[in-house]
Amino acid sequence: MPLKQLAPGEMTADDIRDWCSVLNDMTAADMPGEPRWRTERLHDYLTATLPDDERLVFLYRDDDGDLIGHAGLIMFGGEQAGTGVIEMSTRPSARGRGVGKALLGAVAECASAHGCRSLSVEVIATTPAVGFYDRMGFERAVVEQRHLLRWTEIDWEKIELAAGRLAAGYRLEYHAGGVPERLLDSYTAVKANLRASDDVAVVPEWRGSAQADRLRDSLTTLNRRGMRSHIVVALSEPYGTVVGLTELVVAAQRPTRADQYDTVVDPAHRSYGLAMSMKARLLTELRRAEPQLVDVQTWTMEAADDVRWINSELGFVHDVDWYDYETDVDALLERLGR
Ligand SMILES: CC(C)(COP(=O)(O)OP(=O)(O)OC[C@H]1O[C@@H](n2cnc3c(N)ncnc32)[C@H](O)[C@@H]1OP(=O)(O)O)[C@@H](O)C(=O)NCCC(=O)NCCS
Structure with a gap:
């Protein structure tokens, strides 16, 4: 049987090496400009999930035992x-032999x-995967723009200036690896603004952590997966409650690339430049904490004009x-004749 299904914890060191290769x-072949993966902590990356989620791995080996394809399936629990x-x-x-x-x-x-009951997949628009998923009858639900900030092109003087320009009555704090307990409740309350309102998700597929226990779980899971989180919060004085946050993650498996996660400001505190100051401050912290970085990636949707403006001020450029x-x-199984 060339195709084997297994729990990530059952993968051998050879499986992990082949998976990476x-x-x-x-x-x-498909996206030569993207950073390569390393086997460092890859086992952790594949094994750890949120408590309610389950991940399975599928390995396809040819007659000689060489791995020629693999798939991963994450099934969400809880609300999803x-x-x-x-x-x-x-x-x-x-390719082209029916492995996919x-x-x-x-x-x-x-x-x-x-x-x-439903499956989704993220695909880079310029790759052959688009033709494959079209052929397999998948529907294109959302288009997002990926933006890259190249470390060597950062105007640090401008960034330092933006990081220091903060409206009166606010201060910024930087935290690596987690959020202090004292901030958890107000942090999650700000995050709740990203949730769907009137059935329109502010962030597509957003499955962030708008409750303190979910947030703790998700930060713990990131750590277990070898993904270092870096967070800047905006606090309003005099009580020191969180009114804005920006999160970014660097994975041990691709340490030259940082991934921007959520950025959100409480609606009552918008238009004071907090998002710009927080994002700029985060970059200055990263410069010290992750000196190996080559770039930062972020995504926006067509409609997100304010975020796009901030990103372009910081030097992000849309590439793909x-x-x-x-x-x-069920419909997919029918199309596949299974
Ligand atoms: C997408 C991918 C898995 C397809 O693998 P594959 O083994 O070549 O696919 P198959 O040979 O099983 O093709 C299945 C069908 O899709 C069609 N197909 C595959 N790639 C296609 C393409 N680029 N354009 C149009 N049709 C395509 C095949 O012709 C075949 O059609 P058929 O059912 O009529 O015979 C492979 O191209 C790949 O690994 N791409 C990169 C994946 C990627 O981007 N991953 C990140 C996000 S998940």
């Missing part, structure tokens, strides 16, 4: 129960057996679009 071959996310790669030299389709079929069957594809699992 397929991913890096795929990256070199019934939905899942796929990741998939076929080694470029083995076989992996997708196995993923869909497994998802269905676990009560997962990302598509979020979705499908109903």
